[in-house]
Amino acid sequence: EQVLVKWDAHEGATAFYPGASIFRNANLHLGARNLLQTDIRDFFGSIKYDSVLRVFLEFGFSDLVAAQLSDLTTLNDGLPQGAQAARQFQT
16 A cells, blocks of 8 residues: 555546545536546556556666566566456465
């Protein structure tokens, strides 16, 4: 939890803030004239190890710590999602 406190997410990225919920997110769009909802297939898996490593380096972590954090947060060269992430820690 404390690793990413250096990063300020856009206020529209409501999932990254305490108290996040689908209702809080929907409330931001009440009264909008247009609304587009989309789902990007394999979005998390498309974010590769090198991109994750670069983010940790930009946060100011040393090369070693950035590599270790990247190892902990990626699986098969991508960001795991949901149950896939849970299986990573069972082995």
